[in-house]
Amino acid sequence: MDAQIEAIKKGSTKEKILDAALELIAQMGYQKASMRKIAKKVGLRESAIYNHYKNKEEIFFAIMQKLFVTDFDNFFLKKPPQEHAHRGKRYLYEYVATIKLISFDPKHEKLFRIVLWELMENSEVRKMFLEHFFDKNIKNLAEAFFLMMQKGLIRSGDPMLTAQEFFAPLFYFRIQILLFKMENRSTTHLSTIFEKHVDFFWEGVCINSFEPT
Amino acid sequence: MDAQIEAIKKGSTKEKILDAALELIAQMGYQKASMRKIAKKVGLRESAIYNHYKNKEEIFFAIMQKLFVTDFDNFFLKKPPQEHAHRGKRYLYEYVATIKLISFDPKHEKLFRIVLWELMENSEVRKMFLEHFFDKNIKNLAEAFFLMMQKGLIRSGDPMLTAQEFFAPLFYFRIQILLFKMENRSTTHLSTIFEKHVDFFWEGVCINSFEPT
DNA sequence: GTCTATACACTGATAGAC
DNA sequence: GTCTATCAGTGTATAGAC
Numbered sequence: 504m505d506a507q508i509e510a511i512k513k514g515s516t517k518e519k520i521l522d523a524a525l526e527l528i529a530q531m532g533y534q535k536a537s538m539r540k541i542a543k544k545v546g547l548r549e550s551a552i553y554n555h556y557k558n559k560e561e562i563f564f565a566i567m568q569k570l571f572v573t574d575f576d577n578f579f580l581k582k583p584p585q586e587h588a589h590r591g592k593r594y595l596y597e598y599v600a601t602i603k604l605i606s607f608d609p610k611h612e613k614l615f616r617i618v619l620w621e622l623m624e625n626s627e628v629r630k631m632f633l634e635h636f637f638d639k640n641i642k643n644l645a646e647a648f649f650l651m652m653q654k655g656l657i658r659s660g661d662p663m664l665t666a667q668e669f670f671a672p673l674f675y676f677r678i679q680i681l682l683f684k685m686e687n688r689s690t691t692h693l694s695t696i697f698e699k700h701v702d703f704f705w706e707g708v709c710i711n712s713f714e715p716t
Numbered sequence: 717m718d719a720q721i722e723a724i725k726k727g728s729t730k731e732k733i734l735d736a737a738l739e740l741i742a743q744m745g746y747q748k749a750s751m752r753k754i755a756k757k758v759g760l761r762e763s764a765i766y767n768h769y770k771n772k773e774e775i776f777f778a779i780m781q782k783l784f785v786t787d788f789d790n791f792f793l794k795k796p797p798q799e800h801a802h803r804g805k806r807y808l809y810e811y812v813a814t815i816k817l818i819s820f821d822p823k824h825e826k827l828f829r830i831v832l833w834e835l836m837e838n839s840e841v842r843k844m845f846l847e848h849f850f851d852k853n854i855k856n857l858a859e860a861f862f863l864m865m866q867k868g869l870i871r872s873g874d875p876m877l878t879a880q881e882f883f884a885p886l887f888y889f890r891i892q893i894l895l896f897k898m899e900n901r902s903t904t905h906l907s908t909i910f911e912k913h914v915d916f917f918w919e920g921v922c923i924n925s926f927e928p929t
Numbered sequence: 930g931t932c933t934a935t936a937c938a939c940t941g942a943t944a945g946a947c
Numbered sequence: 948g949t950c951t952a953t954c955a956g957t958g959t960a961t962a963g964a965c
Contacts, residue, residue, distance in 0.1 A: 534747055551949050620836040633895055668885055668916055675884035679850055682842060703881055707920020764931050
């Protein structure tokens, strides 16, 4: 019992190292976040870290796995295209609401910073990035748009192209939010842009727009 | 005369240093492209470089200035919105043709690699990046779309939003091309996507699409 | 302008005492 | 598990001879 309380209080040294490393890497990048700095933040000598992780790389991938894999791709699990695509515009609203939530969440912001930072340096990160932003999301959205085309909700065309056209601005806005924050530029006008995007997109593709308003 | 020939042959040590640095930085990033490596590539001792450039940072900004400032923003100089926007879709085709040309040009590819690499690290690079991809191009395109709205070529709306909607996929494709190349993934299907984007976009915004085909 | 030699800070990582 | 001590390597940059 005492041991358990102690473990929670300490949060296990392994966890504390990960937290400290996440903080530092998000703040100054992988290279500059040295083992010495991580150790200092945790309150350890740098050599003690090597009892918990083989090397710096192992710490990095522990962070990536914990955040990227588990927290990033949850929308389509909750709202699979097959079941919800028929709702058309509402489905898209919910999709961008998720992206928006993620874009402004501090934890995901840290992760996204790290990912962008290591995008050129680290092939594993690059593969995760490509899979998420250029494969997985596009594939799922394409399926949704294919169903919408079948139901006659939107004009027919290449579902993959449609998915990219819908997704690209979200990608663009998300990077914009991150960079604006880094440069201390205001992001308030970006809070409504996600919904505006859906409106603009929907007006361009929906069948009803053929009838002039 | 002899001195001039010699200068051309040598290309001036200063220039050779820039070329070598560009190559190395694009290949391994700013951090890992050490002064030792740059010197070795030029055929100098590392200390000799300091006779030409104060430090590594000065080399970096010499490259940035040379490439980014001069070669990046040339489209709107040749085709200002005021004079060409009335041509509607054709103007957009020419715009994406320029972007496409840049995206597949080896020299610009190197620059873009470096920029993405240093995006998180270097505030100056970040400012250039933001100015180019989120301010300048959007502002110019918004002007073009505003004129198109006035001429009744496209449905009216917020010109800035329209510009972002048109530009974001180009941004998305360009990053995709770079990352795919880095991962040795095929980019052949991306060579036609720029034109497809214009078609998709135009079908969504042009006035004539109100009449069913 | 270019060389040799060197200074100095910092990196990731290891050996061995406790 | 954590400590002290230490390693080899890499980084930018400078002093002074030629």
